[in-house]
Amino acid sequence: MARRRQLYEGKAKILFEGPEPGTLVQYFKDDATAFNAQKKGTITGKGVLNNRISEYLMTRLMEIGIPTHFIRRLNMREQLIREVEIIPLEIVVRNVAAGSLSTRLGIAEGTRLPRSIIEYYYKNDTLNDPLVCEEHITAFGWAATQDLDDMVALALRVNDFLTGLLLGVGITLVDFKVEFGRLYENDEMRIVLADEISPDNCRLWDSKTGEKMDKDRFRRDLGKVEEGYQEVARRLGILPEAGVRDLKGPEMMQ
Incomplete structure (x- = not known):
């Protein structure tokens, strides 16, 4: 995999230098934090699911004329975005x-x-x-x-x-x-x-049961956190065909 220069690392994502000027590569991690990072953990496959869900929703929003930084999804965990x-x-x-x-x-x-x-x-x-x-x-x-x-x-x-x-x-x-x-x-x-x-x-x-399908399952120790994210993706029709699997992150230049 091509070596990229890391520009920033946040709680849930890493930003790398993009292939063209004015672009970045956004990598989605499985790390989870709550209460301003006082609680930390890992939600297996979260990065893959969030990448797909965000791609889908950003694309639908652009279709109705809302401008976004999103360009396209690159792979299971990465997106190409505009630098803003x-x-x-x-x-x-x-x-x-x-x-x-x-x-x-x-x-x-x-x-x-x-x-x-x-x-x-x-x-x-x-x-x-x-x-x-x-x-x-x-x-x-x-x-x-x-x-x-x-x-x-x-x-x-x-x-x-x-x-x-x-x-x-x-x-x-x-x-x-x-x-x-x-x-x-x-x-x-x-x-x-x-x-x-x-x-x-x-x-x-x-909508019927009030069951939470978001990060509150992690914040409040409700269990089945991964299943909540997967259910959102399933209902949107974008759960990866082969299921959630891990994908090695890109190499970073020091």
Whole structure:
């Protein structure tokens, strides 16, 4: 396998130099973390499944005109993506009360919210990704007002589309987290969807039973974590034909 220069390693993915200028190779790991990496583990085959699920969802979103950094899947664990300047914010869209929203506001988990709620979190592991408001974002220069408006508009479009798509296969989109980046092309800048969309950053519940099929199974020690991810892929019709198997990662240049 070709030797590539590693540029960055995060909790769930590794970024390598791409084959052409302005591109990167995104490698999906099986590593799992929760509570800002206070809990760590491995979910066998997670990287393969997240690669396939994210490819599918990103592709479907691009079909309705949502710009993303995704170019194409390279193999079982890797994607070719456009290099973007990541905006240090996590945009969270909530449709049903769960997780930190339930804890902070005392709303019973599973309560349908009166409308979709958007929250902003500052991407900073040292500070545990704190909840912030628009005033923080614009005052500290993390994003301009127009950039933020673009991100919110795109996040709501993602929510509308994925809610319907997933409901069609019996899955409730409880909430999800997305990230955006600035893509510079032809002396112009535009905001595009980045990172991934998978059970790692979405809460996905069975529409009839409420059974969790996302990383909450790992966070809460519910067991059958791999099976939850596999069920999402199965319902979307993209579970690898031969099942989930491991794939050796690319060689790294020191």
